[in-house]
Amino acid sequence: MTAASGGQQTARPTRLPRSARRKQLLAAAQQIFVAHGYHAAAMDDIAERAGVSKPVLYQHFPGKLELYLALLDTHCDAIIAKVRGAMLASPDNKDRVKGAVRAYFDFMDHESEAFRLVFESDLRNDPQVRQRVERVEQGCIAAVTDTIISDTGLRPDQAELLASGLAGAAGQAAQFWLANGRRTPKAEAEALVAALIWRGIASFPLQGGSTAGTPAEIG
Amino acid sequence: MTAASGGQQTARPTRLPRSARRKQLLAAAQQIFVAHGYHAAAMDDIAERAGVSKPVLYQHFPGKLELYLALLDTHCDAIIAKVRGAMLASPDNKDRVKGAVRAYFDFMDHESEAFRLVFESDLRNDPQVRQRVERVEQGCIAAVTDTIISDTGLRPDQAELLASGLAGAAGQAAQFWLANGRRTPKAEAEALVAALIWRGIASFPLQGGSTAGTPAEIG
DNA sequence: TTGCACGCCGATCTTGACCTCCACGGAGCC
DNA sequence: GGCTCCGTGGAGGTCAAGATCGGCGTGCAA
Numbered sequence: 383m384t385a386a387s388g389g390q391q392t393a394r395p396t397r398l399p400r401s402a403r404r405k406q407l408l409a410a411a412q413q414i415f416v417a418h419g420y421h422a423a424a425m426d427d428i429a430e431r432a433g434v435s436k437p438v439l440y441q442h443f444p445g446k447l448e449l450y451l452a453l454l455d456t457h458c459d460a461i462i463a464k465v466r467g468a469m470l471a472s473p474d475n476k477d478r479v480k481g482a483v484r485a486y487f488d489f490m491d492h493e494s495e496a497f498r499l500v501f502e503s504d505l506r507n508d509p510q511v512r513q514r515v516e517r518v519e520q521g522c523i524a525a526v527t528d529t530i531i532s533d534t535g536l537r538p539d540q541a542e543l544l545a546s547g548l549a550g551a552a553g554q555a556a557q558f559w560l561a562n563g564r565r566t567p568k569a570e571a572e573a574l575v576a577a578l579i580w581r582g583i584a585s586f587p588l589q590g591g592s593t594a595g596t597p598a599e600i601g
Numbered sequence: 602m603t604a605a606s607g608g609q610q611t612a613r614p615t616r617l618p619r620s621a622r623r624k625q626l627l628a629a630a631q632q633i634f635v636a637h638g639y640h641a642a643a644m645d646d647i648a649e650r651a652g653v654s655k656p657v658l659y660q661h662f663p664g665k666l667e668l669y670l671a672l673l674d675t676h677c678d679a680i681i682a683k684v685r686g687a688m689l690a691s692p693d694n695k696d697r698v699k700g701a702v703r704a705y706f707d708f709m710d711h712e713s714e715a716f717r718l719v720f721e722s723d724l725r726n727d728p729q730v731r732q733r734v735e736r737v738e739q740g741c742i743a744a745v746t747d748t749i750i751s752d753t754g755l756r757p758d759q760a761e762l763l764a765s766g767l768a769g770a771a772g773q774a775a776q777f778w779l780a781n782g783r784r785t786p787k788a789e790a791e792a793l794v795a796a797l798i799w800r801g802i803a804s805f806p807l808q809g810g811s812t813a814g815t816p817a818e819i820g
Numbered sequence: 821t822t823g824c825a826c827g828c829c830g831a832t833c834t835t836g837a838c839c840t841c842c843a844c845g846g847a848g849c850c
Numbered sequence: 851g852g853c854t855c856c857g858t859g860g861a862g863g864t865c866a867a868g869a870t871c872g873g874c875g876t877g878c879a880a
Contacts, residue, residue: 397827397876419726421640425868435829440869504723507638523777539785540793546777547770547794551801554769555762558742565758574759575766582770582801644838654859659839 404442407432408456411449416495419504420450450505454514457496462521464489469525475533476580482526483552483576487568490556501553522549534586544586548579623661626651627675630668635714638723639669669724673733676715681740683708688744694752695799701745702771702795706787709775720772741768753805763805767798 398406410432414423425446429436443449468481489497500518505511526545530536536544555575559566566574617625629651633642644665648655662668687700708716719737724730745764749755755763774794778785785793 400827403827419723421723422726424866436868437830437870438828441827446868502725504640504725506721507641507723539781540789542781543774543778543785543790543793544797547774547797550773550776551766551770554773555766557769558765559762562758562761566762570759571762574762577805578763578766578801580801581804582797582799585800585804586796643836655838656840657858660857665838 400442403434403438407434407439407442407449408453412453412495412499415450415453416498419502421504447508447510451510451514454500454503454511457493457500458514458518460493460496461489461500461518462525465522466525469529475529475584478529479580479583480572480576483579484572486552486556487559487572487575490560491564491568494560497557501557519546519549530583530586536586544583548583551575551579551582619661622653622657626653626658626661626668627672631672631714631718634669634672635717638721639665640723666727666729670729670733673719673722673730676712676719677733677737679712679715680708680719680737681744684741685744688748694748694803697748698799698802699791699795702798703791705771705775706778706791706794709779710783710787713779716776720776738765738768749802749805755805763802767802770794770798770801 407428411423411428414428414431417423418427425436425439428449429439432439439449443452464485465482468485469478471481472478500515503511503515506515523542523545526548527538527541530541530544531538534541552575555571559568559571626647630642630647633647633650636642637646644655644658647668648658651658658668662671683704684701687704688697690700691697719734722730722734725734742761742764745767746757746760749760749763750757753760771794774790774797778787778790
């Protein structure tokens, strides 16, 4: 029944400065939230994981929801920035697709916890959480939409629809790739998905390129 | 005023045969679960929505989780069947893609509640729920995977990766389409997404070269 | 050395939601 | 027509989990 009964948390209850303690609490909360989801995650578990007691947790965060939101805010901007960065990294659309897909897979590979925290959140019904998650999705879609509009001349609603499909493809494939234990080599998986997406979007008729009417005609 | 407040529940507390009562309870539960999610949905709300009291609910279902699982089971097979049916409806891959995309959009259009119930579940951490949801995803992916393998000769892991991407594209696009209030006309949206997917997958190097016009290298 | 301040912990409270017990009312039967 | 039975309804128990209060030990200044 000693204090150090658990596992790899701090061996002894040592006093930490506030910023370090806060970062440690955020890390512990991220592990618990990702492992069990928001609802199944108990504040007791987070505190135990961090090697402190619950009051310390409540001295750093007003409540469970605020802790979760702080964690979300830590990652939301990073995700948008990565996708947008891939869009801005090159003027060649093929490279852009490759870069965006690589961004998804990199994020999955190295920060899968953040990805799952945002995109598999079980608190999307909460307005605060919903707003943040939708901001990320809209941000990713918007980054792609601009390119689609400027290159294909589709209407904004059409371009956004396609962009959402592309984002869904990349996200779902990356998720599937990770969930199946990285069975396919990462570079190969990236190339496959990038090819899929590139072939899909590149074939769309350019402005003034072909017969007008319905650009969505399959043929 | 209590019984007839919401919508089309039984106007008066009439005695119903068990099967009809059960169906009514399932319908009420679906509305509540979709509207508020699993956790925020209260059994009191479901009972009130159905116009009965809680004991009746517990005479039909042992508990909240079982009620949710029964609801899930009602729809899981339907979703898989629709996608698989679209795959089997035609030997032409282009028609298959069209049919599958139409299946997604039809499901979104007409049974969006079922879609949201399955794919936006906030109880995916529960093993029972996770198993069912993953079975649907795997079923949809598997249906497409067989076609991809037989037509492109890719390895199973590669084909499954692409299939997951395609399913993600269709699902995300359909979800986006619905979330934005069906802004784009349905037929046009279907055609756009089907074209995106078909262009993406049809360009992959064929083994026999049946449907795709020009096999192209993966860039 | 001694008083002070501060961060930390065990134990506790409260709320809210899932899940059952006692009264009522209509339907079938003699 | 009266008795019995079954299903309904509201009120209550229980428990888990979020949120909080008095005590303790350490480091610093005078």
